[in-house]
Amino acid sequence: MKLAILSDIHGNEQxxxxxxxxxxxxxxxDILVLGDIAYRGPKPKECIDLIRPLRAKVIKGNADAWAVRGVREGEVPDNVLEMMQSEQTFTRSHITEEDADFLDKLPHTTEIPLTNKRQLFAFHADPESLFKVVPDDASNETLSEWFAHNPRAEFFTYGHIHLSHFRHIDGKKVFNPGSIGLPFDGDPRASYVLLQKTAGEIQIEFRRVSYDVEKALADLTETGYPQAAVPLLTHIYKFGEKPS
Structure with missing residues (x-):
């Protein structure tokens, strides 16, 4: 078994x-997608169209919820609410009702058997919330709160924070594959995890993949992406980090 774990694509087709x-x-x-497929990027429908034929396990992220029902006051800082609402309007206008229904009906969690006795439990941000931020430097105590949601799982994976990391806690393994479309760790390459069974052991490989950033930047212009958001996405595409 070789399982690719992808997260936080954010409409970055390239x-x-x-x-x-x-x-x-x-x-x-096998492929597992941890959510945030379409919203906050120039090619939302194209990304949905790439994911849907894969027969992958796909769960919902906060951006998938936003793509369908909008960004609400109080969910993001007031100073970016208008910009993010304009991005949602762009996203919603570029996907079909069928696409929206696909995003809306995605489950919040999933479990994948890695062997007969070893399970992976996956969610976007937290088993009970699409929006909770659990950073890469969270305490072991914070991360171990997830174990009660699936006591038989050995591996726990989540997205949302756009930063890859791995932790051993009390015999459990917790990891984040990072972001495909908007990495925040200073490396602009797309980030994902390849998990495979080798000689009776399960190996976790963090992979980085270069892509055509210049084409992605051109997509922002050619699609008419909301101008207020273009400098932000341009910086992340080029440098793999949020602007300071």
């Missing part, structure tokens, strides 16, 4: 295409 090519080259047998 990054997603490069990752899917890398996934194919690695002989991957």
């Amino acid at each position: 990054a997603l295409k490069a990752v899917l090519e890398d996934v194919k080259d690695r002989g991957t047998t």
